[in-house]
Amino acid sequence: MLIKKPTDIKSSEITDHTDWLNRRSFLKQAALVGLGAAVLPYSRVGAAEPQSVSNNAGFKKFKSLEKTAFGKGLKLTPYKDVTTYNNFYEFGTDKKDPSENAHTLKTRPWTITVSGECEKPGVIDIEDILTGFTQEERIYRFRCVEAWAMVVPWVGFPLGDLIKRFQPTSKAKYVTFETLLDKKQMPGQKRPIFDWPYTEGLRMDEAMHPLTILSTGLYGELMPNQNGAPIRLVVPWKYGFKSIKSIVKIHFSETEPLTTWNDMAPDEYGFYSNVNPEVDHPRWSQKYHRLIGEGLFSRKHKTEIFNGYADQVASLYSGMDLKKQY
Amino acid sequence: MIWQAFNDELGANPVEKLTHETGLWGLNFLLITLALTPVKRITGMLWLVQLRRMLGLYAFFYACLHLLVYTWLDQYFLWEEIVEDIIKRPYITLGFSAWLILLPLALTSNRLSIRKLGKKWKNLHKLVYLASVLVIVHFIWLVKADYAEPLIYLFILLLLLVSRLPIIARQRLPGR
Numbered sequence: 321m322l323i324k325k326p327t328d329i330k331s332s333e334i335t336d337h338t339d340w341l342n343r344r345s346f347l348k349q350a351a352l353v354g355l356g357a358a359v360l361p362y363s364r365v366g367a368a369e370p371q372s373v374s375n376n377a378g379f380k381k382f383k384s385l386e387k388t389a390f391g392k393g394l395k396l397t398p399y400k401d402v403t404t405y406n407n408f409y410e411f412g413t414d415k416k417d418p419s420e421n422a423h424t425l426k427t428r429p430w431t432i433t434v435s436g437e438c439e440k441p442g443v444i445d446i447e448d449i450l451t452g453f454t455q456e457e458r459i460y461r462f463r464c465v466e467a468w469a470m471v472v473p474w475v476g477f478p479l480g481d482l483i484k485r486f487q488p489t490s491k492a493k494y495v496t497f498e499t500l501l502d503k504k505q506m507p508g509q510k511r512p513i514f515d516w517p518y519t520e521g522l523r524m525d526e527a528m529h530p531l532t533i534l535s536t537g538l539y540g541e542l543m544p545n546q547n548g549a550p551i552r553l554v555v556p557w558k559y560g561f562k563s564i565k566s567i568v569k570i571h572f573s574e575t576e577p578l579t580t581w582n583d584m585a586p587d588e589y590g591f592y593s594n595v596n597p598e599v600d601h602p603r604w605s606q607k608y609h610r611l612i613g614e615g616l617f618s619r620k621h622k623t624e625i626f627n628g629y630a631d632q633v634a635s636l637y638s639g640m641d642l643k644k645q646y
Numbered sequence: 647m648i649w650q651a652f653n654d655e656l657g658a659n660p661v662e663k664l665t666h667e668t669g670l671w672g673l674n675f676l677l678i679t680l681a682l683t684p685v686k687r688i689t690g691m692l693w694l695v696q697l698r699r700m701l702g703l704y705a706f707f708y709a710c711l712h713l714l715v716y717t718w719l720d721q722y723f724l725w726e727e728i729v730e731d732i733i734k735r736p737y738i739t740l741g742f743s744a745w746l747i748l749l750p751l752a753l754t755s756n757r758l759s760i761r762k763l764g765k766k767w768k769n770l771h772k773l774v775y776l777a778s779v780l781v782i783v784h785f786i787w788l789v790k791a792d793y794a795e796p797l798i799y800l801f802i803l804l805l806l807l808v809s810r811l812p813i814i815a816r817q818r819l820p821g822r
Contacts, residue, residue: 405658
């Protein structure tokens with residue numbers, strides 16, 4: 321496989337939506353004549369066309385994606401479920417609200433402002449992010465603190481690659497992320513559910529870990545608005561709320577930042593919030609989770625420590641009491 | 647709901663959807679049942695009281711469905727987890743207690759029980775007020791951040807309970 325350097329990918333190489341739709345209908349026909357299994361990239365036959373997925377960038381399919389071995393053999397959660405069952409309170413607190421309301425979000429132009437303890441603070445444009453970093457596909461398990469889970473084929477690149485460009489200093493012990501604050505685009509912010517904007521943070525070594533990615537899409541296309549367009553964090557061994565959406569600010573600091581859920585209910589949501597079946601949420605068990613897309617009569621699955629990524633990340637927390645520092 | 651279940655229209659998390667829907671309808675019927683007496687007093691439609699038993703039993707029916715969805719579809723009879731939930735999770739403790747309270751009320755909703763229990767029957771059935779408070783707190787305690795919906799229900803329940811205070815219930819209504 322030809323692996324292109326990031327700079328080789330021009331935005332013109334990203335297929336636009338019309339072409340993609342045409343290709344889809346071709347693929348559907350191909351499936352009908354029995355070629356489907358060989359040609360279709362994902363088992364999405366029969367999945368309904370996304371109804372309210374919108375993206376100001378024009379709904380594009382990534383043309384050149386570096387495939388990775390992450391998540392090989394995992395069964396993907398259907399696209400329809402990944403894009404209609406979302407916690408994104410900026411667009412409403414019901415799971416289906418974001419897919420119905422997130423069309424008001426304008427994802428172009430979009431920049432991320434990077435500040436704090438670093439040599440080269442500055443602003444980076446989403447187009448430069450899309451072309452300047454090799455976009456790879458990574459299939460990760462995603463475990464929500466509400467005891468449900470998905471398997472999502474994210475598109476993105478290691479957060480560490482972006483962080484290095486801004487040259488954090490030795491004082492940079494933590495990284496904070498902020499979601500866009502704009503009541504017009506995000507009508508859910510009119511209600512004082514949180515102290516907006518939504519804020520999340522990681523310890524520097526967690527942020528630099530190769531599993532931690534900034535994600536620009538899923539299922540091979542640019543990120544749907546309801547999933548956190550145009551760019552979001554994905555930390556697969558932590559509860560989903562750590563994976564903050566629609567990021568506009570990144571800040572390096574020496575002290576542990578205040579993060580949204582942790583600030584609101586510290587006994588329920590820790591700063592670390594690593595997936596851990598041994599540490600229950602005070603109001604519900606974390607021993608099992610329901611895998612979205614398995615239907616009404618499916619059984620729950622046993623939740624694994626660090627969401628099954630212990631081999632890669634457990635060493636980050638050696639010497640810590642995970643029951644106290646949850 | 648059954649139609650939706652068979653047609654895969656319950657969304658991405660059908661078990662959660664069924665749990666929430668059965669719970670909400672149980673609560674709706676409970677509040678409708680409690681609303682009959684004050685509404686009768688205001689409108690003078692005496693026949694409303696005849697619906698009380700039927701609607702109360704609807705509420706209990708949905709409470710049973712709610713419990714069934716939880717034990718069967720949600721926990722899949724993981725008794726260890728269920729017992730732990732009832733003991734350790736306050737909102738489940740309250741929900742289960744509310745069901746336990748409603749159970750004898752449903753069982754004694756027949757004419758024979760009314761006749762046999764006499765005055766005790768009326769006192770027994772006053773437990774519905776306690777059950778309804780437990781149900782609302784059960785709802786409030788399971789919410790993560792957005793309390794709007796359970797608080798609206800709480801407000802309605804408080805109105806219905808206040809309307810029963812002797813000082814208000816004895817008021818003569820204008821025009822009657």
